[in-house]
Amino acid sequence: MPVYDYACSCGTRFELMVPSWSSPAPACPDCGATTARRPPSPAMRGRAAPPPSMSAAPKSWEGVNRGDRDTITHWRRTVEARRDFEERHPEHREQRDAVAAHEGRFERKPLTYRELAARAGTGGDATQAAAEASRERRTGAPQAPS
Numbered sequence: 406m407p408v409y410d411y412a413c414s415c416g417t418r419f420e421l422m423v424p425s426w427s428s429p430a431p432a433c434p435d436c437g438a439t440t441a442r443r444p445p446s447p448a449m450r451g452r453a454a455p456p457p458s459m460s461a462a463p464k465s466w467e468g469v470n471r472g473d474r475d476t477i478t479h480w481r482r483t484v485e486a487r488r489d490f491e492e493r494h495p496e497h498r499e500q501r502d503a504v505a506a507h508e509g510r511f512e513r514k515p516l517t518y519r520e521l522a523a524r525a526g527t528g529g530d531a532t533q534a535a536a537e538a539s540r541e542r543r544t545g546a547p548q549a550p551s
């Protein structure tokens with residue numbers, strides 16, 4: 406089944422898998438208005454689904470298994486894949502890399518919101534995520550599981 410891009414006049418954009426080209430456009434998930442199918446971008450045709458958007462990242466420290474290294478690595482790679490995808494397809498860009506901290510321990514490798522989000526999500530546990538990022542910079546690498 407094909408995946409199409411839809412846009413609503415309220416500004417919402419989303420992708421949906423539909424049975425066929427002739428399937429009716431779905432209602433906007435945000436406001437309920439009728440949406441319009443956007444023309445497929447040539448680069449997207451025949452491609453696998455794009456990487457998950459940042460909003461798919463865990464929203465809490467528990468969501469990354471309380472800092473489990475493999476889980477964080479998975480999300481970091483997901484975020485990196487998404488960033489590469491957005492560079493190739495600027496129309497899908499969600500947010501720029503904003504620097505959250507660049508002083509002290511973060512001088513050599515600034516802490517970005519993207520990294521924070523990859524660690525813990527933008528809500529709730531950003532402080533803990535920042536502490537973790539700081540700890541890793543001090544030791545040079547994430548602690549190996551014991």
Ligand SMILES: [Zn+2]
Pocket residue numbers: 413414415416417433434435436437438
């Ligand atoms: Zn809408």
